[in-house]
Amino acid sequence: MDLTIFLLAVFDGVAYAALVFIVALGLTLIFGVMRILNVAHGSLYAIGAYVTVSLVAWAVAAGAAPVLAFPLMIVSAILVGVALGGPIEWLLLRRIYDKPEVLQLLVTFAVFMILEDVQRLVWGTQPYFQSTALMTLGNVTVFGVTYTVYQLILLPLIALVLLIGMRVFLRHTVVGKLILATTEDREAAQSIGIDADKVFLLTFVLGAVLAGLGGALASPTTSILPGMGADMIVLSFAVVATAGLGQIEGAALTALMLGLGRSFAVYLWPEVSVLVPYVIMIVVLSFRPQGLFSTPAARKI
Amino acid sequence: MKKIALASLFAAIPFAVSAAEKPETLKIGMTTFLTGPASVFGVPGQNAAEILVKNINENGGIAGVPIEISFIDEGAGAEALTSEYRRLVDEGAEVMMASISSGNCMTLAPLAEDLQVPNLMWDCGTQRIFEEADYKYVFRTQANAAPEMLATVVYLLKTNPDFKTIAVVNQDYAWGRDSWEIFSTALKAMKPDVEVLGEFFPKFGSPDFSTEISRLQAMRPDVILSTSWGGDLDTFVQQAFQRGLMNTSTFVLPLAESSLERLGNALPAGHIVGGRGDHYFLHPERRDDEDFKAFMEEYTEKTGQVSVYPVFHASQAFAALEAAYEKAIADNDVEWPSEEQLLAAFEGLEFQGLGRSVTIREDHQGVEDQLLGTSAQNGDYPFATLSNIMIFDGDDLTTPVGENSVEWIGGLDASFADSVAVDTFEK
Numbered sequence: 001m002d003l004t005i006f007l008l009a010v011f012d013g014v015a016y017a018a019l020v021f022i023v024a025l026g027l028t029l030i031f032g033v034m035r036i037l038n039v040a041h042g043s044l045y046a047i048g049a050y051v052t053v054s055l056v057a058w059a060v061a062a063g064a065a066p067v068l069a070f071p072l073m074i075v076s077a078i079l080v081g082v083a084l085g086g087p088i089e090w091l092l093l094r095r096i097y098d099k100p101e102v103l104q105l106l107v108t109f110a111v112f113m114i115l116e117d118v119q120r121l122v123w124g125t126q127p128y129f130q131s132t133a134l135m136t137l138g139n140v141t142v143f144g145v146t147y148t149v150y151q152l153i154l155l156p157l158i159a160l161v162l163l164i165g166m167r168v169f170l171r172h173t174v175v176g177k178l179i180l181a182t183t184e185d186r187e188a189a190q191s192i193g194i195d196a197d198k199v200f201l202l203t204f205v206l207g208a209v210l211a212g213l214g215g216a217l218a219s220p221t222t223s224i225l226p227g228m229g230a231d232m233i234v235l236s237f238a239v240v241a242t243a244g245l246g247q248i249e250g251a252a253l254t255a256l257m258l259g260l261g262r263s264f265a266v267y268l269w270p271e272v273s274v275l276v277p278y279v280i281m282i283v284v285l286s287f288r289p290q291g292l293f294s295t296p297a298a299r300k301i
Numbered sequence: 302m303k304k305i306a307l308a309s310l311f312a313a314i315p316f317a318v319s320a321a322e323k324p325e326t327l328k329i330g331m332t333t334f335l336t337g338p339a340s341v342f343g344v345p346g347q348n349a350a351e352i353l354v355k356n357i358n359e360n361g362g363i364a365g366v367p368i369e370i371s372f373i374d375e376g377a378g379a380e381a382l383t384s385e386y387r388r389l390v391d392e393g394a395e396v397m398m399a400s401i402s403s404g405n406c407m408t409l410a411p412l413a414e415d416l417q418v419p420n421l422m423w424d425c426g427t428q429r430i431f432e433e434a435d436y437k438y439v440f441r442t443q444a445n446a447a448p449e450m451l452a453t454v455v456y457l458l459k460t461n462p463d464f465k466t467i468a469v470v471n472q473d474y475a476w477g478r479d480s481w482e483i484f485s486t487a488l489k490a491m492k493p494d495v496e497v498l499g500e501f502f503p504k505f506g507s508p509d510f511s512t513e514i515s516r517l518q519a520m521r522p523d524v525i526l527s528t529s530w531g532g533d534l535d536t537f538v539q540q541a542f543q544r545g546l547m548n549t550s551t552f553v554l555p556l557a558e559s560s561l562e563r564l565g566n567a568l569p570a571g572h573i574v575g576g577r578g579d580h581y582f583l584h585p586e587r588r589d590d591e592d593f594k595a596f597m598e599e600y601t602e603k604t605g606q607v608s609v610y611p612v613f614h615a616s617q618a619f620a621a622l623e624a625a626y627e628k629a630i631a632d633n634d635v636e637w638p639s640e641e642q643l644l645a646a647f648e649g650l651e652f653q654g655l656g657r658s659v660t661i662r663e664d665h666q667g668v669e670d671q672l673l674g675t676s677a678q679n680g681d682y683p684f685a686t687l688s689n690i691m692i693f694d695g696d697d698l699t700t701p702v703g704e705n706s707v708e709w710i711g712g713l714d715a716s717f718a719d720s721v722a723v724d725t726f727e728k
Contacts, residue, residue: 008519012512019509116336125340126606127532127563129539139544145518146544151511221540222508223532227338231506266501266512273512274473274504 004143009267010260011142015151017259018159019218023232024239024251025162026210032246033183033203036093037101039108041211042233043115044080048215049224050123052076053130056219060132069133069220077213084115085208089201097200112229120226127225134220151221158217162210163252170248179203183246235277242281244291254280254292323637326369327362329354329622330389331423332399332409333611336376338506341531342559342611343401346424347372348604349615350398352596357619363626364637375405383412390416398618401611403427403475410439419643423618424611426476426577428483428706431664440647440661442621443578443614444669446476447706448698450483450528452671453555453575455698456691457524458492458718460573460675461551464523466496468550470513470537472529473502480528480555482707490713498522503533510537514544522550530556535563542567555673559609561684568685572676579656579672579692580613585726586657586692593655608655616654617669621661624652657692664702668695694722 027041055072088111096104137149170176182189182199190196214232222228239258243250258277265273272279284292331350334343350370358367371394373385386399386409397420399409406425411434413420420439422430428445430436457464467488471477481500488495498520501513517525525546527537534557541547547569554560555575561568568574587593596616600608629638629646638646650661660668674687698721700706 005519008515009512012515015511016509120336120340125335125344127341127535129535129563129567131539131543134543143519145515146546147511147515148543218508221511221536223535223539225338225532226336226340227506228508228532231508263512267516270499270501270513270516274502 005267008143008145009263011147011152012266013260013263014156014256015147015259016262017255017257018155019214020235020239020258021159021252021255022155022162022217023211023214024236024243024255025166025248026207026214027236027240028243028246028248028251029166029210030204030207031240032248033179034093034097034200035101036097036104036108036204037237038204038207039105039233040088040111040115041108041207041236042229042231043112043119044084044208044211044229045215045218045232046119046224046229047084047115048077048080048212049219049222049228050119050128050215051079051212052216052219053128053224054123056130056132057128060130066132066136069130069136073133073213073216073219076216077209080212080215081205081207081209085205085211086201088208089204093204094197094200112233116226116229119229123224125226127223129223131220148221155217159252163248166248175202238277238281242284242291244288244293247291247293250291250293254284321635321637321639323364324366324395327366327396328389328392328394329368329370330373330386330394330397330399331370332373332375332382332386332397332401332405333424334376334401335372335374338531338533339401340376342424342609343375345604345606345609346401346611346615349600349608349612350619352599352603353616353619357623363623364630366637373399375400375402379405379408383408386412387416390418394418396421396622398423400425403429403479406430410434410436413438417640419640419647421618421621424614427479428700431666432700432705436665437644440621440665441667442617442652442659442661443667444671444695444699445666445706446480447483447700447710448669448671448693448695449555449575449577450480451487451698451710452673452693452721453553453573454484454487454491455693455718455721455723456573456575456673457553459691459723460689461524464495464551466498466520466522467524467526468497468499468501468517468520468522469526470501470503470510470517470529471527472505472507472533474505477502477505477528481526483710484526484528486707487710487713490711491715491718505533507533508536510540511544513537514541514546517541517550518544518546524553525550526553526555528555530559534560538564539567542569547572556610559611561676561686562607562609562682563684565684566678568676570675570677570685570688574674574676574685574687576613576672577610578613578617579670580610581672581674581687581690582607582609583686584656584672585690586724587655596655613655617652617656617659617667618654620652620654621647621650621659625650659695662699662702666699666702668699670695671698688727690726692724692726697721 056069134150139146239254243254261276265276333346334340354368354370401424403425422441426446428447552572557574558576625646629642633642657670671693674690676685677688700709
């Protein structure tokens with residue numbers, strides 16, 4: 001493999017990993033704080049994409065400048081996080097935190113199924129494609145291969161900003177510290193006056209916004225169609241499980257591993273490219289069942 | 302008098318045995334994808350079926366019997382599909398139409414045989430059904446993967462005879478793999494000097510083909526084949542267009558007729574598009590026919606979209622159904638045919654849906670002509686239409702009865718492309 005091909009594979013792998021990480025970040029945050037495996041995360045991702053496509057198409061039809069597609073992505077993500085994430089936590093999850101994990105899985109799966117039908121009801125079954133944001137930034141040619149600036153530069157940059165931003169938010173802001181304290185020990189946090197219910201609501205909405213943002217950022221590069229949420233949730237779970245549940249930096253590194261693994265497989269051995277994420281997951285979990293970055297949790301008496 | 306009465310009674314016996322009582326309604330069950338990625342095809346098929354049933358019923362039904370149709374969602378999974386299929390047959394469905402997925406056809410064909418219900422395979426593509434088993438109750442009202450891929454290779458050779466290299470990007474499931482096997486076998490037989498530079502099988506439903514596109518840009522094949530469909534095909538073509546890959550390679554897209562409208566200007570001129578049969582809303586022979594125009598307008602009015610090939614396939618299934626009942630009634634001089642009479646009518650049946658006429662052979666496989674064209678952006682529509690259209694004779698392209706498609710195609714040679722009967726149209 002010459003250096004050119006090697007570098008091309010790295011560029012492709014990083015671009016792919018960036019998007020996967022952004023979606024997995026929300027899932028990791030929710031599990032890390034709330035210990036909920038949110039299957040509905042996939043639906044929030046898909047609806048984020050649908051809402052973005054609709055808003056951008058509407059804005060373009062109304063004669064808005066193409067660059068407005070970028071703020072509309074953020075607006076879509078916040079809309080999804082607040083309008084769907086909030087009620088899901090407030091009306092459903094709050095009632096089952098102390099219930100067995102299987103019930104939590106069932107409830108979030110039920111929400112996922114309902115939201116899948118909602119998507120079909122609202123947007124139908126035809127694929128949507130809206131690439132205004134991607135076209136606005138144009139292309140760049142590297143080693144004779146044309147990339148979109150959106151995928152090669154913007155997505156990895158956003159992933160990096162989110163990784164650093166989340167770290168700063170959790171460790172250097174009051175709200176972040178409240179979240180970490182609640183994550184560490186909910187009962188102790190409540191005993192010193194932290195409103196755990198509010199922290200959980202905020203965390204879930206934040207995770208849902210990240211899911212919606214993932215969909216919004218994915219929308220300029222892919223067809224938005226039924227089933228896209230299921231696909232992403234499987235990949236996100238693979239990242240989160242391999243990293244170790246709740247490990248944000250681990251999720252970033254694992255997404256990078258999966259992205260690069262898949263990319264090099266396409267370049268060198270395309271027949272196995274489909275298997276790569278799962279092979280990586282199996283190998284890691286065989287040696288470290290708790291995930292790459294988790295340490296076995298001490299049992300609280 | 303007594304003798305006459307006795308003679309009348311005896312004369313009536315064979316009649317009573319073979320004819321059936323005319324039902325109040327003809328119950329039909331149709332499987333189609335209403336959820337999941339394949340609903341891109343399933344919902345247009347359902348929309349078409351609803352229009353067709355409405356129109357048939359408004360014209361008095363089949364021999365005076367109105368149709369009552371029920372739909373089963375193929376997206377619910379094989380287990381739910383088979384139990385719903387059984388339920389509909391138990392509740393009196395006289396004919397079933399199944400299915401879109403080749404996997405579901407493989408599952409439901411033996412079930413239809415067990416349940417002894419006539420089943421029209423209205424959209425699935427696998428050529429294996431009648432090559433691996435004989436069926437009494439199962440018929441296919443359209444072509445299969447073998448003539449579809451063979452026609453594509455012949456069109457490619459006729460329009461791009463000098464290409465030297467090819468790469469493939471197909472979905473990683475049965476259709477993607479099987480269609481490439483047929484295509485590559487045909488290519489080896491008819492143009493053995495072509496070099497295959499790369500074979501990519503990204504997973505079904507892949508949201509991103511960026512890596513494959515980078516690799517293809519580095520490889521620079523003359524031709525890129527993709528038998529993908531739905532959102533996968535849309536995404537692949539859109540991303541390839543955005544990154545300029547469509548300027549350096551000719552794309553061959555045998556199922557892209559169903560994506561033309563969605564792709565808009567992302568499918569530039571000069572790429573090969575197939576319609577899985579002679580399915581195209583601007584069919585060069587039929588576009589001016591009153592019935593064709595009326596249906597196209599009715600469909601667009603109902604859905605806001607142009608007709609795509611599952612719409613045509615649905616029309617063929619209903620045309621076959623009507624034709625078979627009419628033939629069975631006429632051949633046997635009855636008011637309503639028995640099941641045996643209906644089954645007999647399907648064999649050798651010639652019928653016409655929205656495209657050219659189709660014939661059902663003795664092995665129950667439909668023989669359907671194949672339409673391909675080259676994309677053109679001429680401004681008539683906000684999406685690509687087809688130029689240099691060719692319609693190939695289905696008889697020449699369909700694997701002979703009793704033979705295995707891959708083996709038969711592997712035995713062809715370079716002269717085959719010129720031996721296939723073809724009609725060429727400028728638009």
